[in-house]
Amino acid sequence: MSVQIMTYLFVGLTFLLYITIAIKSRAFSTSDFYIAGAHVPPLANGLATAADWMSAASFISMAGIISFMGRDGSVYLMGWTGGYVLLAMLIAPYLRDFGKFTVPDFIGERYYSQTARMVALLCAIFVSFTYVAGQMRGVGVVFSRFLEVDINIGVLIGMTIVFFYAVLGGMKGITYTQVAQYCVLIFAFMVPAIFISLLMTGNIIPHIGFGSELNPEYGGGYLLDRLDGLNQELGFTAYTESIRSKLDVFFITAALMLGTAGLPHVIIRFFTVPNVRAARKSALYALIFIAILYTTAPTIAAFARTNLINTVSNVEYNEMPEWFKTWEATNLIVFEDKNDDGRIQYLADPEANELTVDRDIIVLANPEIAQLPNWVVALVAAGGLAAALSTAAGLLLVISSAISHDLLKSNLMPQISEKKELLSARIAIFFAVCIAGYFGINPPGFVAEVVAFAFGLASSSFFPAIVLGIFYKRMNKEGAISGMLVGIIFTASYIIYYTFINPAADNAEGWWLGISPEGIGTLGTILNFFTAFVVCYFTAEPPQEVQAMVEDIRVPG
Numbered sequence: 313m314s315v316q317i318m319t320y321l322f323v324g325l326t327f328l329l330y331i332t333i334a335i336k337s338r339a340f341s342t343s344d345f346y347i348a349g350a351h352v353p354p355l356a357n358g359l360a361t362a363a364d365w366m367s368a369a370s371f372i373s374m375a376g377i378i379s380f381m382g383r384d385g386s387v388y389l390m391g392w393t394g395g396y397v398l399l400a401m402l403i404a405p406y407l408r409d410f411g412k413f414t415v416p417d418f419i420g421e422r423y424y425s426q427t428a429r430m431v432a433l434l435c436a437i438f439v440s441f442t443y444v445a446g447q448m449r450g451v452g453v454v455f456s457r458f459l460e461v462d463i464n465i466g467v468l469i470g471m472t473i474v475f476f477y478a479v480l481g482g483m484k485g486i487t488y489t490q491v492a493q494y495c496v497l498i499f500a501f502m503v504p505a506i507f508i509s510l511l512m513t514g515n516i517i518p519h520i521g522f523g524s525e526l527n528p529e530y531g532g533g534y535l536l537d538r539l540d541g542l543n544q545e546l547g548f549t550a551y552t553e554s555i556r557s558k559l560d561v562f563f564i565t566a567a568l569m570l571g572t573a574g575l576p577h578v579i580i581r582f583f584t585v586p587n588v589r590a591a592r593k594s595a596l597y598a599l600i601f602i603a604i605l606y607t608t609a610p611t612i613a614a615f616a617r618t619n620l621i622n623t624v625s626n627v628e629y630n631e632m633p634e635w636f637k638t639w640e641a642t643n644l645i646v647f648e649d650k651n652d653d654g655r656i657q658y659l660a661d662p663e664a665n666e667l668t669v670d671r672d673i674i675v676l677a678n679p680e681i682a683q684l685p686n687w688v689v690a691l692v693a694a695g696g697l698a699a700a701l702s703t704a705a706g707l708l709l710v711i712s713s714a715i716s717h718d719l720l721k722s723n724l725m726p727q728i729s730e731k732k733e734l735l736s737a738r739i740a741i742f743f744a745v746c747i748a749g750y751f752g753i754n755p756p757g758f759v760a761e762v763v764a765f766a767f768g769l770a771s772s773s774f775f776p777a778i779v780l781g782i783f784y785k786r787m788n789k790e791g792a793i794s795g796m797l798v799g800i801i802f803t804a805s806y807i808i809y810y811t812f813i814n815p816a817a818d819n820a821e822g823w824w825l826g827i828s829p830e831g832i833g834t835l836g837t838i839l840n841f842f843t844a845f846v847v848c849y850f851t852a853e854p855p856q857e858v859q860a861m862v863e864d865i866r867v868p869g
Contacts, residue, residue, distance in 0.1 A: 315680075318690035319458040326694045327473055329492055330701075334476065334485040342730050345482030345737055346414070346713050352487055352584040358597025360487045361581045363494035363702040365396065365598065366605055367443075368450025369763035371497055371699035374606075376674035378613035379620075382543070382551040385613065387561055391568020391767070393606050399573040400595035404582040406782045408591040409865045414710070415576045415774060416718040422781040424858055425789040426723055431796050433718045435773040436576045437711055438800070441747060443577075443766035444707040448752025450700035453672050456642045458693040463642070467752035470701060475745045478705045478712075479738045486705045487584060493698040498604055500695020504679045504688050505608050508615045511682060518611040530622070535614055542621045547660030551617065556828075563831030564764070570837050571767025574774030577706035580713075616678040623681055624667060625658045632656070635680035644670040708744045715740040765807050768833020772799035776840040785862040791848030799840030806832045 339345040352360070370392070378385030410418055416436055420429025448467055455466020478486060502518075509521030512530050522535060531538050540550040549555050556564075572578065582591045624632070629647060639645040646668040647656060658667040676696055679689045716737035721728055728736070773796050780787040807829045810822070827835060853859070 315686045315689050318686050319693045322690040322694040326496055330489045333489045337485040337488045339482035339484045342734055344484045345734055347583040348484040348487045350586055354590045354593035355597055356491050357585050357594035359494045360490035361598035362601035363490035364706040365578055366699055367703035368447050368700035372450045372675050372696050373672050375609045375612040376671040378610055379617040379674045380671045383554045384556045387564045389606055391565040395569035395572025398569055403573050403778055404595055405588050405591050406865050408582045409588050414713050414718055415579055416714055419777055423789040423792045428789050428793050429718055431793050433714045435800055436714045439766050439769045440707045440710045444704055444748040445751035446763040447700045447704040448748050452752050454693050454696045464753050467749050471745050471749040474701055474705050478708050479741050490702045493702040496698040497695040500691045501605050505612050507684050508682045518608055522611040539614055539618050557826050560826055560828050560831055563827050563834040567768045567771050567831050567833035570775045571771035574770040576710045616674045619681045624656050627656050629654055629656055644673045708741050711744040712737045712740040764830040768803050771833040772803040772836025772840055775837055776844055785859040788848050788851055788854045790851040791844040794847040795840040795844030798843040799836045802839055803833050803836035
């Protein structure tokens with residue numbers, strides 16, 4: 313059976329499963345729609361949180377970016393994993409104890425201000441749309457290759473599926489759909505990793521294969537030594553060598569960590585469980601489920617990079633396998649025969665290099681490069697879609713709840729009935745899906761890069777306001793509002809300038825203090841904290857009842 317037919321079969325069956333779950337878990341109240349009635353068991357919530365957390369950036373792009381960046385790519389592993397620990401220990405239990413539906417809801421109540429609520433609402437929408445752009449690009453990449461449809465058609469199909477189960481089930485439907493999506497994506501991620509490790513090193517456990525010797529047919533020697541040599545032969549930096557400055561590595565890692573702790577679509581998951589104890593348990597489960605994929609990603613990156621170089625370097629173009637020509641049709645692999653010798657020259661020198669490989673295809677193409685069975689290739693396609701769609705659904709729900717609950721119910725239309733609020737939430741999802749689809753068709757960058765921008769924006773806007781709201785009762789509305797505005801405006805301006813206005817300065821010399829756009833969120837966070845403290849010092853204390861409330865949410869109950 314061909315890859316395309318197998319893919320249609322796998323994707324069709326998984327989509328049918330998601331839709332069936334959404335129908336059986338449909339929401340009938342705003343509580344069901346926003347927080348699944350707060351009745352989700354910790355294990356199920358841990359699975360759903362892991363799926364919500366491990367987006368297309370984790371499944372499709374993280375191993376790809378490590379594969380191309382080598383050691384420098386470890387910042388994504390450290391930032392995203394460490395950030396989840398920070399979220400689970402420092403923020404989630406206290407927000408769950410506070411008992412609000414959304415992050416803007418918490419900020420509006422904690423800082424006793426509708427202005428603070430509106431600033432947080434705008435930040436949530438901005439961050440969520442930036443993040444969802446990466447997910448929709450992931451959907452388009454998968455569809456354009458494996459279903460061999462135009463990338464725009466692929467995005468439209470993904471939009472339709474997400475819209476159906478998000479509108480029908482709300483958080484309740486999304487939660488149980490994400491449980492199924494986690495099972496699909498982790499199986500799809502681990503199976504090829506195990507296969508390839510067994511083929512290349514004889515070890516069934518990829519993590520052991522990562523530090524093992526290669527089989528003779530793959531060149532022998534230890535995997536990372538072999539990969540260092542292959543990279544250097546082509547003029548690339550050794551795979552295990554870092555070329556980024558320590559300052560930039562620190563700033564990127566910190567931005568990803570702090571951004572994790574400020575992501576609205578992850579934070580809201582802790583409101584779906586019955587109590588604080590259940591929130592802590594679900595955080596532990598989620599961390600275990602996340603670690604399975606995150607500890608495997610570096611092994612896939614190294615195996616894929618080795619196979620790619622061995623397959624394409626200095627090989628006759630006419631002798632390339634079928635997968636190469638199929639990916640060429642998507643324009644995600646581009647071969648330009650500059651010297652007209654009919655051979656592929658894959659080199660670090662941009663003047664001599666004849667091959668351009670989009671880093672987002674590494675995980676998806678990896679089974680084909682390693683010549684694994686067609687059903688494994690199709691499984692990976694289904695897993696990539698599960699990862700992208702699960703996170704997209706969570707983000708769209710954040711946007712929907714921000715508009716229906718924080719803008720309408722809590723601000724413009726406080727007398728709105730529950731039925732009308734639920735209808736407005738569903739209408740908001742429709743418009744959010746349309747905007748997300750536009751970003752999927754016109755993405756601002758590769759998946760992990762776009763997602764890193766979202767984390768920087770979340771870090772520079774939400775993280776200080778949430779942490780100070782929980783642990784510093786003296787923080788007032790003036791300080792929080794000023795900090796959020798300074799943080800997100802500075803970070804967004806830097807990202808926009810160095811990504812769209814002056815992208816030619818994509819090097820350490822062009823960046824301010826040598827800090828890349830992916831890491832500037834850390835500086836934005838520092839500016840947020842500084843501004844908040846300065847403004848707070850020169851303005852009035854919060855009301856006593858607010859200070860008492862802050863004390864109360866930190867008391868175990």
